[in-house]
Amino acid sequence: MSVEVRIDQGRIARLLRARGGIAERKLRQRAERVADIARREAPGRMGDFISSYIQDGPRGLEAVVVCTHPAVRFVLDGTRPHIIRPRNARALRFDVGGRTAFAKIVHHPGTRANDFLTRALIEGR
Template sequence: MSVEVRIDTGKLSRLLRLRGGRTARKLAERTEKVARIAEREAPGSMGSYISWKVTDGPKGLQGVIVCDHHAVHFVLDGTRPHIIRPRKKNGVLRFEVGGRVVYSAYARHPGTRPNNFMARALREGR
């Protein structure tokens, strides 16, 4: 006795891309899980700027996680040592050092190491 199995790849492909289908629900669960980990790993208030969605991509459904914080690029990639100057001409910087308020024409920032919390969240959320 022989059994013949035929797979209609077109129907299978449509089934996998079906919005609201099982695949889409599982992708949404996984994407949300990774986004929650990224929120937890993000420094300062950056986690509150993270959002996620499932969308149609060029190869089917895809989970997308975005951080809209203005400084996310500097956190993910790090910065080199640099000079910080006031925004206004002839302005001053104001900051605290050891509990004392200090005013300065500029500050030498030592730079920061990269903190790729998004990649860590993706690895942890597998």
């Protein structure tokens, strides 16, 4: 009596890569874990603009975590010192220590880079 087992590597690879398969579920779980960490690490309301999805890439399925907040580039890369001037009014209006202040020009000191997306990716591995 003999037993023969044949492994079809191509079929196994197709099953793993198939939509709705094991690999996609695990990839989706990991992407959502990274997105949750990024939401927690993001400053202010920026976390509300973070989402994740799965797409077909050139090498198979890939997970994407994205932040669509309009200022995300400034947060990730930081900014140099710069001048802020009003665009549609004669003065800038902002709150300082519970009081309203007005200025025709503000010399912003710049901001340090805060790469919360990369930190989330590393932590979510």
